Amino acid sequence: MIFVLFGMTLITFALTHLVPSDPIRLLAGPHADASELATLRHAYGMDRSVPEQYLIYLRNLLHGNLGISLTDRRPVLDDIVQFFPATLELAVCAFILAVGIGVPLGVYAAMGRGRIVDAVIRVTSIAGVSMPIFWLGLVAQFIFFKQLGWLPIGGRLDLIDSPPPTVTGLYLVDAVITGNVALLGDITSHLILPALTLALGSLVLITRMTRGAMLEILAQDYIRTARAKGSGYYRIIFRHALKNAIPPTLTVIGLQFGYLLSGDFLAETIFNWPGIGYYGVNAISNLDFPGIMGVTLVVSTVYVIANLVVDILYVVVDPRVEYS
Amino acid sequence: MARSMAELIAAEEAAATPEVTVISRRPSAWRALLRSPLAALGLAMVAILVLLAIGAPLFTRYDPTSMDLGHRLLSPNLTHLFGTDDGGRDLFSRVLYGARLSLGAAATVIVLASLVGCTIGAVSGYIGGIVDELLMRLTDMFLAFPALVLAMAIAAALGPSLVNAMVAVAVVWWPWYARLMRGQVLIYKNREFVTAARAAGVGGVGIVMRHLVPNCLTPIVVQATLDSGYAILTTASLSFIGVGAQPPTPEWGSMVNVGHTYFLNQWWFSTFPAMAIFIAVMAFNLIGDGLRDVLDPRMGRR
Numbered sequence: 001m002i003f004v005l006f007g008m009t010l011i012t013f014a015l016t017h018l019v020p021s022d023p024i025r026l027l028a029g030p031h032a033d034a035s036e037l038a039t040l041r042h043a044y045g046m047d048r049s050v051p052e053q054y055l056i057y058l059r060n061l062l063h064g065n066l067g068i069s070l071t072d073r074r075p076v077l078d079d080i081v082q083f084f085p086a087t088l089e090l091a092v093c094a095f096i097l098a099v100g101i102g103v104p105l106g107v108y109a110a111m112g113r114g115r116i117v118d119a120v121i122r123v124t125s126i127a128g129v130s131m132p133i134f135w136l137g138l139v140a141q142f143i144f145f146k147q148l149g150w151l152p153i154g155g156r157l158d159l160i161d162s163p164p165p166t167v168t169g170l171y172l173v174d175a176v177i178t179g180n181v182a183l184l185g186d187i188t189s190h191l192i193l194p195a196l197t198l199a200l201g202s203l204v205l206i207t208r209m210t211r212g213a214m215l216e217i218l219a220q221d222y223i224r225t226a227r228a229k230g231s232g233y234y235r236i237i238f239r240h241a242l243k244n245a246i247p248p249t250l251t252v253i254g255l256q257f258g259y260l261l262s263g264d265f266l267a268e269t270i271f272n273w274p275g276i277g278y279y280g281v282n283a284i285s286n287l288d289f290p291g292i293m294g295v296t297l298v299v300s301t302v303y304v305i306a307n308l309v310v311d312i313l314y315v316v317v318d319p320r321v322e323y324s
Numbered sequence: 325m326a327r328s329m330a331e332l333i334a335a336e337e338a339a340a341t342p343e344v345t346v347i348s349r350r351p352s353a354w355r356a357l358l359r360s361p362l363a364a365l366g367l368a369m370v371a372i373l374v375l376l377a378i379g380a381p382l383f384t385r386y387d388p389t390s391m392d393l394g395h396r397l398l399s400p401n402l403t404h405l406f407g408t409d410d411g412g413r414d415l416f417s418r419v420l421y422g423a424r425l426s427l428g429a430a431a432t433v434i435v436l437a438s439l440v441g442c443t444i445g446a447v448s449g450y451i452g453g454i455v456d457e458l459l460m461r462l463t464d465m466f467l468a469f470p471a472l473v474l475a476m477a478i479a480a481a482l483g484p485s486l487v488n489a490m491v492a493v494a495v496v497w498w499p500w501y502a503r504l505m506r507g508q509v510l511i512y513k514n515r516e517f518v519t520a521a522r523a524a525g526v527g528g529v530g531i532v533m534r535h536l537v538p539n540c541l542t543p544i545v546v547q548a549t550l551d552s553g554y555a556i557l558t559t560a561s562l563s564f565i566g567v568g569a570q571p572p573t574p575e576w577g578s579m580v581n582v583g584h585t586y587f588l589n590q591w592w593f594s595t596f597p598a599m600a601i602f603i604a605v606m607a608f609n610l611i612g613d614g615l616r617d618v619l620d621p622r623m624g625r626r
Binding site for chain 2: 003004005007008010011012015016119122123126127129130131132133134135138141142145146153257258259261262263265266269270280281283284285287289292293295296299300303304
C-alpha cells in the first residue's frame with residue numbers, strides 16, 4: 001500500500017517533468033524574458049537536479065503541499081478540500097444506488113430462470129456498459145429537465161438557495177444536522193440525475209454478476225440438500241445462496257470503484273457538479289499542472305484505499321480467506 | 325540445422341499438449357462464437373462499421389470539415405440526413421468519417437498497448453529474478469490509478485491532440501497486457517520444448533520470439549478483443565473532456581463535446597456522434613461477451 005502510493009508520486013512527478021510542455025513558461029506568461037524565467041525557475045526550485053526536485057516534491061506532499069494552482073493562484077490542497085465533499089456525496093449516492101438496486105435486482109432475476117430473462121439481463125448489461133456516461137447524462141437532462149421539467153439541469157442547488165452551513169460539506173448530511181430540512185428536497189432533486197447517470201453502468205453489471213453468482217450457487221449440491229430437508233424457498237435464497245454469492249459479487253463491486261471515479265469526471269462535467277472531476281477538467285483545459293497532478297493523486301489515493309477496504313471486507317464475508 | 329531441429333521438437337511438443345492453443349486448434353470455438361446470435365450480431369455490426377468507415381466518400385458528397393455558415397444548425401432533413409453543426413458542416417459525413425478516426429484510434433491504442441505490454445511481460449517472465457520484480461512493481465504503480473483519470477493527466481501533460489490521447493491510453497493499458505503475457509510465459513518457459521530449444525543452442529531472444537510468444541498469443545488476442553470497445557469509449561471520453569481530438573476534427577467524442585452546449589435546442593448535434601460511439605462500443609462488447617462464453621463454458625450457463 002505504502003509502496004503503491006510512493007509509486008504513484010513517482011509517476012505523477014515524472015509526468016510533470018518528462019513532458020514537452022514547460023510549466024514555468026506557462027506560469028510566467030508569453031511575455032516573460034529569459035531572466036524572468038530564470039528567476040521563476042529558481043523560485044520554484046526547477047533549476048535543481050531532477051532527483052533533488054523529486055525529494056522536494058515528496059517532502060512537500062508529506063506536508064500536504066500540492067503546489068499552487070495556476071488557475072486561481074490558491075494552494076491546490078485548499079481547492080481540493082473545497083471541491084472534494086461534492087464528489088464524495090455524488091459518488092457515495094451513485095454507489096448506494098448501484099449496489100442497493102443492483103444486488104436485489106440480481107437476486108430477483110436469479111429466481112426467474114430461462115432464455116428470456118437471460119437475454120434481457122445480458123443485453124441490458126452490455127448496453128449499459130457500452131453507453132458513454134456523458135451521453136447518458138445529456139439524454140437524462142433532455143428528458144427530465146427539458147421535456148418533463150421534473151428535475152434541475154445541473155449544479156448542487158437552485159441559484160436562489162444558499163447552501164446549508166458547512167459541517168461535513170455533504171449537503172444532504174449538513175442539511176439534516178443543521179435542521180435545514182426545507183433544503184433537503186432541493187438537494188435531493190439536484191442529486192438524482194447525476195447519481196443515476198453515474199450509477200447505471202455499475203448497476204447493470206452488478207445485477208448481472210449477482211444473478212450469475214446466485215445461479216451458480218443455486219445449482220450446488222448443498223442447496224439440494226437444504227431443499228430436501230425441507231427449507232423454505234426464501235430461506236434457501238437468502239440464508240444459503242445469497243450468503244455464498246456475496247464474495248464473488250463483492251469482487252465486481254470493488255472493481256466498480258475505478259469505473260465510478262473515472263465516470264465521475266464525465267458526469268460532473270455534464271451536470272456542472274462542483275466536485276473534484278469538475279475542478280480537474282477545468283485544470284486540464286487551463287493546463288494547470290499542479291491542479292491536474294493534485295487531483296490525479298487524490299483520486300488515485302481514494303481508489304487505492306477503496307480497494308483496500310474491499311480486500312478487508314473480503315476477509316469479513318468469506319471466512320476461508322485469510323490475511324497473508 | 326540445429327534450429328530446425330528445435331522447431332521440430334517444439335512442433336511435436338505443441339501437438340502433444342492439448343491446451344497449448346485454445347482457438348486456432350479448435351475451429352469449433354469460432355463456430356460456437358458465430359452460433360451465439362448476439363456475438364454474430366456484434367461481428368456483423370463491426371463489419372458494417374468498418375465498411376462504412378473505409379467507404380465513407382462513397383456514401384456522402386459533403387466534405388466533413390468544410391464550413392457553410394449559411395446552413396448552421398439545420399435539423400435533420402433530406403439533404404443533411406443528420407443535420408448540420410455550428411459551422412454548417414454536414415453531420416452525416418462527419419459521423420461517417422469519424423468512424424475512421426474513432427475505430428482507427430481504438431485499434432492503434434490496442435496495438436500499442438499490447439506490443440509494449442507483451443514485450444515487457446515476456447522479458448519479465450523469461451528473465452525472472454530482480455528484473456521481473458522491478459518490472460512487475462512498475463505495473464503495480466500504473467494499475468493503482470483509475471485508468472481514465474491517469475490517461476487524462478497524461479494526455480493533458482502531452483498536450484491535447486488525438487495522437488497524444490492514444491499514447492496516453494496505451495501508457496495506462498500496457499500493464500494489463502504485461503501481466504497477462506508474463507503469466508503465459510511463466511507457464512511455458514519450463515516446458516520441454518523450450519528446454520529442447522535451449523539445448524539446441526537457441527539464444528534467449530530466439531526462444532522468446534520464436535517459441536514462447538507464438539504459444540502465448542491466444543489470451544492476448546482475446547483480451548485485445550474484449551478491450552476494443554473500451555478503447556473506443558476511453559478515447560472518445562478523452563476527446564469529450566477536451567484532451568483528445570480537437571474540433572473541427574471529425575472525431576465522435578469531440579463532436580459530442582462541441583454539440584453538448586447546444587444539446588437542449590439542437591439535439592441532433594450531439595445525438596448522432598454519441599449514437600455512433602454507443603453502437604461501435606456495443607458491437608465490440610457483444611463479440612467480447614460471446615467470446616467469453618465460448619472460452620469459459622462455465623459462464624455460458626448464466
